[in-house]
Amino acid sequence: MNPQLAGLDDLQGTYVFDLRVSHRAMKLNRFLWNMIGAPARDTFKADPVKAMTEAGLSAEEQELVRKEDWIGLIRYGASFFVLEKFARVAGRTNLEVYAMMRGETFDDFMKTRRVPECR
Amino acid sequence: MAKIIGGIGTSHVPTIGVAYDKGKQDDPAWAPLFAGYKPVADWLAEKKPDALVFFYNDHATTFFFDLYPTFALGIGERFEIADEGAGKRPLPAVRGNVDLSIHIAESLVNDEFDITTFQDRAIDHGCASPLPLLWPHAPDWPGAIVPIAINVLQFPIPTAKRCYKLGQGLRRAIESYPEDLKVVVVGTGGLSHQVHGERSGFNNEDWDMEFLDLFVNNPDELTKLRHADYIRRGGAESVEQIMWLAMRGALEGKIRELHRSYYLATTTAMTVTLYEPV
Ligand SMILES: [Fe+2]
Numbered sequence: 423m424n425p426q427l428a429g430l431d432d433l434q435g436t437y438v439f440d441l442r443v444s445h446r447a448m449k450l451n452r453f454l455w456n457m458i459g460a461p462a463r464d465t466f467k468a469d470p471v472k473a474m475t476e477a478g479l480s481a482e483e484q485e486l487v488r489k490e491d492w493i494g495l496i497r498y499g500a501s502f503f504v505l506e507k508f509a510r511v512a513g514r515t516n517l518e519v520y521a522m523m524r525g526e527t528f529d530d531f532m533k534t535r536r537v538p539e540c541r
Numbered sequence: 542m543a544k545i546i547g548g549i550g551t552s553h554v555p556t557i558g559v560a561y562d563k564g565k566q567d568d569p570a571w572a573p574l575f576a577g578y579k580p581v582a583d584w585l586a587e588k589k590p591d592a593l594v595f596f597y598n599d600h601a602t603t604f605f606f607d608l609y610p611t612f613a614l615g616i617g618e619r620f621e622i623a624d625e626g627a628g629k630r631p632l633p634a635v636r637g638n639v640d641l642s643i644h645i646a647e648s649l650v651n652d653e654f655d656i657t658t659f660q661d662r663a664i665d666h667g668c669a670s671p672l673p674l675l676w677p678h679a680p681d682w683p684g685a686i687v688p689i690a691i692n693v694l695q696f697p698i699p700t701a702k703r704c705y706k707l708g709q710g711l712r713r714a715i716e717s718y719p720e721d722l723k724v725v726v727v728g729t730g731g732l733s734h735q736v737h738g739e740r741s742g743f744n745n746e747d748w749d750m751e752f753l754d755l756f757v758n759n760p761d762e763l764t765k766l767r768h769a770d771y772i773r774r775g776g777a778e779s780v781e782q783i784m785w786l787a788m789r790g791a792l793e794g795k796i797r798e799l800h801r802s803y804y805l806a807t808t809t810a811m812t813v814t815l816y817e818p819v
Contacts, residue, residue, distance in 0.1 A: 424697055426768040435739030436777050440696035444606045455605050457626050493739065502737035502778075503600040503694055506555075510626030516555070520741040520808060532807075534742065539570035540806035541556075 439501045447499030453477040453487075454504035457511050466511065490514070493523045517541055543641075543718035545726055546588060548792045549581060550756070550785050550814040551671040553597060553729040555625070557811065558670035562630055574811055577802025578674040581815045584799065585675055591722040592638055593676075594645075594687040594711060595668045596704070596787040597729040600625070601694060602665035609695050610657035612707060614649070615664065615688040616642040623663035632669070632678055638685035641718060645687060648714035654707060656689075664688055667729060671813070675727075693730070693781040701771075701783040702764040708790020715791075728788030734809035735776030742808050743776040749803065749810050752782065757798050757816070760789045795819040 456462040521531035532538040565571040619634040732749040800815040
């Protein structure tokens with residue numbers, strides 16, 4: 423256990439991205455990271471299953487990506503910072519992704535914000 | 542000899558860049574954000590620093606987790622602004638200062654701060670989102686940047702204290718540079734926010750204010766906090782505020798806060814501050 427992170431066990435809804443998680447979910451995170459390149463985006467859009475299979479994603483990982491299951495991907499071990507690159511490809515804003523991770527509709531989530539028009 | 546003339550603390554929320562590119566300066570929801578940067582931009586226009594040293598974090602853009610540097614200093618005549626999935630931004634590549642960057646690398650490493658260096662790599666919103674609100678970019682940027690990326694994504698990340706010490710090392714590097722350059726040190730990130738998991742959207746305004754006050758008056762206390770303390774108080778991704786402490790280390794001693802703007806609109810407490818050494 424990293425002593426800098428000790429004592430967070432009771433903190434709900436938070437998934438620390440450390441080397442253990444990174445190592446376990448390396449292929450998934452690399453696939454998501456690749457979305458910063460236009461060719462990878464085009465390949466994925468043309469044939470998502472082929473792109474994911476060639477990236478070595480397991481059936482479980484492919485299903486999470488296919489369903490755009492944002493909270494599922496985070497729980498599985500995706501780093502949010504590569505997930506947001508995939509969100510651009512999926513046509514989702516970060517605010518929409520936050521709402522979905524919280525299990526709320528976008529409108530309900532924005533009602534909890536101070537300046538909902540700021541988007 | 543080169544000299545540090547001030548420090549800037551700023552958020553680097555990607556939406557700041559998006560709002561800027563879309564020209565939302567007069568949109569009532571965004572206007573307070575832009576207004577908050579104005580006094581700092583004016584100060585920069587008046588003081589005309591030659592270089593801004595940016596302590597910022599890459600967001601798995603320039604680097605991927607297969608080789609993720611704890612500290613990495615950029616060297617180049619220009620730094621392209623990265624495509625992060627939504628295409629290229631309409632901004633000129635940021636200017637660099639090769640000699641200054643190399644001197645800082647040499648000084649840090651000889652000072653036992655074994656930093657990684659990178660070249661020919663585009664940099665992301667960690668540096669580029671606040672930059673056009675601080676400096677004009679038409680026809681070209683008025684000065685150079687020295688980007689110093691800090692890993693705040695993949696734990697283990699450096700301690701708050703280590704970041705402070707990096708700032709102290711940067712100061713020794715700047716003050717041993719033979720040219721009479723004026724340098725401003727920028728610490729980016731925060732303030733309170735969380736952008737992953739069901740706790741997304743968490744903010745803590747009281748803690749943000751406490752952080753800003755301690756930052757000026759008692760930074761030592763902030764360097765003693767663990768990552769878990771930052772995560773609990775300010776949200777998971779607010780741990781990146783340790784990068785402000787690198788800037789504070791470079792301005793060690795008494796500082797004066799000339800400006801503070803704080804705008805919590807949706808999910809991140811967007812903040813910009815300006816400091817001068819006393
Ligand atoms: Fe960040």
